[in-house]
Amino acid sequence: MIGSFKAEILKLRKRPATWVLLGVVLGLTQLFGYVLPYSSWLTSDQNFRTQGLDPQAVLAGVLPGELVPTSLGGFPVFVGALALILGALAAGSEYGWGTMQTALTQRPSRLATYGGKLLALAASTLLLVLVTFALNAAVAGVIATIESRPLDYPSLAELARGIGSGWLIMGMWCGLGAVAGFAFRGVALPIGLGVVWVLGVENLVSAVASSLLTSLQPLRDLLPGVNAGSLVWSLAPGGGSSGEAPPGVIDAVTGGRATLSLALYVATFAGVGALLLRRRDVT
């Protein structure tokens, strides 16, 4: 499995799409987490991110103390969608290019090849979360210095919990993308369906269950995106001191239940992917 892991890391490292996705995650996190709120604070103009909020709360959201909720705000929805794309690309491309055949005719067993891919995706998503937190910490530090505010970063335990939660959320979406890539043996359909699910279906079901059909709430509470949003909510109830929860961050289930649900989703996606790769012919 070590050989497969090294091969997968080399492929991911040299693949332009990996870096594009990393750039988009960092860019969007910066835009919605720091640029829009801080520019609103500086200019006293309100934008859609700061509408109706107390300016002091807006500033608090971009300071080091809010590093965890601000960093994770985009994870349930848009970072999730990007993680899903990463997983779908890593698995589905192997079929599109026919390289699954190349990988499976070397030395490792199918499960070892698969395990190497999962490990590489897990390492990549962890790195992505760490880079996001590091960049956000640096930007929050700069803003705090400019505004003459104290550099009160979260404790190491809070940071670890935040990073772990981010990794779990990304891992879950990435796993869904990968299992869809294995199931559909391609890239286009998993990405198309996955993005529709993350950005459309989840929000729609969630909105309907919250307002029109409350009897749907038990079903809603099982959805992966809802659990991802609940986990982020549990780290900063009400959206933290900034007072406004980002899209997808909701108070649906407890943090403990959300963590367990997401872990079960990761295990299920990993198991289904292994079953698909192990049983099916590669032509």
Added chain:
Amino acid sequence: MGEHLVETSDLTKTYGALMAVDRVSLSVWRGEVYGFLGPNGAGKTTTLRMLAGLVRPTAGSASVLGEQPGSPQALARTGVLIEAPRFYPYLSGRDNLRVVARYAGVGDRRVDLALDTVDLAGRGGDRYAGYSLGMKQRLGVAAALLKDPELLILDEPTNGLDPAGMRDMRALLRDLGERGHTVLLSSHLLAEVQQLCDRVGVISGGRLLAESTVDNLLGQAGLLVRAEPLERARDTLERLVGPGSVAVAEGSFRLRTDPEQAGRVSRALADADVVLTELRPLERTLEEVFLEMTDNGRTGR
């Protein structure tokens, strides 16, 4: 001759109602170059995929290097190129081989050796997406050689190569055979197979029609005779070699007899006052045998 490196017994693969491979039993001996021949859709590639562990048989069994096809033990000693080379388009040729080397558990040092072997060392840094068909094919062979495998399974390795590339590939395969590697080779280029292979298996309609040495498959040689007048020539030849051994085609006679009988034939015709205009050994080519067998295979279905 030694041990079997590849052995199948009633190997069968069906896709729904389609019988892709029908009870194929073949064996490849250590150190031989084995040609696997068949028309398009005959079941060659499906058989090779089963031997590489990519496709599971519906029935029957196979062993590769004494192991289950596709097992890590078998794959570690087998180099595979099936149908077409499959690589990552965004990587260079060298990086593609580095990926394969990591999967295979061999060091990067072998990457440059393999590139050198297929004459791609100068283009190893170029992106695979920009490679010509022939370069892609050579990279596929380089990947198959990376492990310095005991057994090579190569499906149409000369596809896309220009004449010089084909000559080089032939030389490489001959060299591999001489160095004791066992090669299971499928090819449409029958002249090439005739030159390279010790034994061949012919498959058509999913069924193995024959498995033999090339010499046995080509069968008994003969003589081609052109002479006039035809009737007297025929009588003379039939008296000489027997009526069942003389066939007339396009104004010439094909004698099923040892080519060393040419002197006797010449003398008999001269004695019968027949004018001999052509007399030469007649050898069937593998292509003729192949077409004969596979046409029968088709019409028999």
